[in-house]
Amino acid sequence: MDEWLKDSTEVEASWVTVDLAIFTVRGDQLMVLLIERGLEPFRGRPALPGGYVQKDETLREGALRELWEEAGIDGSRLHLEQLGAYGDPRRDPRGRVVTIAYLALGPDLPVPVGGTDAERAYWAPVSELAEGAGELAFDHLIILTDALEEIRRKLEYTAVATVFCGESFTLSELRTVYEVIWGQHLDPSNFRRKVLNTAGFVKPTGEQRLPPTGRPAALYSRGSAWLLSPPLLRGASHPA
Missing domain, CATH: 1.10.10.10 (Winged helix-like DNA-binding domain superfamily/Winged helix DNA-binding domain)
Structure with a gap:
C-alpha cells in the first residue's frame, strides 16, 4: 500500500482542455471557425476555439462556454458531439495537456466575435486550408482533418x-x-x-x-x- 502511494505521487500532473471543430456552409463553401491566438504559446497563429475545462463543469459545459467566450456563438443551438480525445505528450509546449475535441455543425452561422484570449474569430474556407493548414497551433490540423472525415462519413449514413x-x-x-x-x-x-x-x-x-x-x-x-x-x-x- 505504501509503495502504491509512493508511485502515485510521481505521476505527472495533466490538464484537460476542450477544442471545437465547428463547421457551417456559407456561400456554397464549407467553412470552419478559427481564432487568432492572443496569448502564448502560438500567439498570432490560427487555432480551433477551445480552452481549459474548469473544475466545476462537465466537458460539454466547458465546450459551450469556450465557444461563447472566444467567438460569441451560442453552441446550445448547434449539433454538438464528441469527436475524440487527443493526448500526444508533445501536443502542448506548456506540459501534458489532454484535449477532448468536439464536432459542431450549424446552418449559415453568424459572424463570430473574438473574446478572452482570442484576438479575433473568423470563418475560414476548408478548401483553402490545405496549403496553409500547417500553420494551425498545437495539433489542430490533425483534429480538423479527423473532424472533416467524420462529417463526410456521417453524410453517408x-x-x-x-x-x-x-x-x-x-x-x-x-x-x-x-x-x-x-x-x-x-x-x-x-x-x-x-x-x-x-x-x-x-x-x-x-x-x-x-x-x-x-x-x-x-x-x-x-x-x-x-x-x-x-x-x-x-x-x-x-x-x-
Whole structure:
C-alpha cells in the first residue's frame, strides 16, 4: 500500500482542455471557425476555439462556454458531439495537456466575435486550408482533418446534412451540402430520387420557394429518420 502511494505521487500532473471543430456552409463553401491566438504559446497563429475545462463543469459545459467566450456563438443551438480525445505528450509546449475535441455543425452561422484570449474569430474556407493548414497551433490540423472525415462519413449514413440547411430547404440546397463537403458533383435527378426514396430522410412542408429565375421549388424539412437506409455512399459520381 505504501509503495502504491509512493508511485502515485510521481505521476505527472495533466490538464484537460476542450477544442471545437465547428463547421457551417456559407456561400456554397464549407467553412470552419478559427481564432487568432492572443496569448502564448502560438500567439498570432490560427487555432480551433477551445480552452481549459474548469473544475466545476462537465466537458460539454466547458465546450459551450469556450465557444461563447472566444467567438460569441451560442453552441446550445448547434449539433454538438464528441469527436475524440487527443493526448500526444508533445501536443502542448506548456506540459501534458489532454484535449477532448468536439464536432459542431450549424446552418449559415453568424459572424463570430473574438473574446478572452482570442484576438479575433473568423470563418475560414476548408478548401483553402490545405496549403496553409500547417500553420494551425498545437495539433489542430490533425483534429480538423479527423473532424472533416467524420462529417463526410456521417453524410453517408445519417441525416446530418439537414443540420446545415435550417428548418426548411430545397433539395437543391441539400444537394449543395453534399457537394461542398464531399467535393464532388452529384447528378440532380439521381440525388432527388435517392433522397425521396429513403424513408424518413425528408418530408415536404407543402410550401414552395420562388427563385429569382425558373420554377418554384418545393420546400422540405428533416424527416423522422436519423440513420439512412439505404445509405448515400461516396465514391461514385452521383448517388445510385
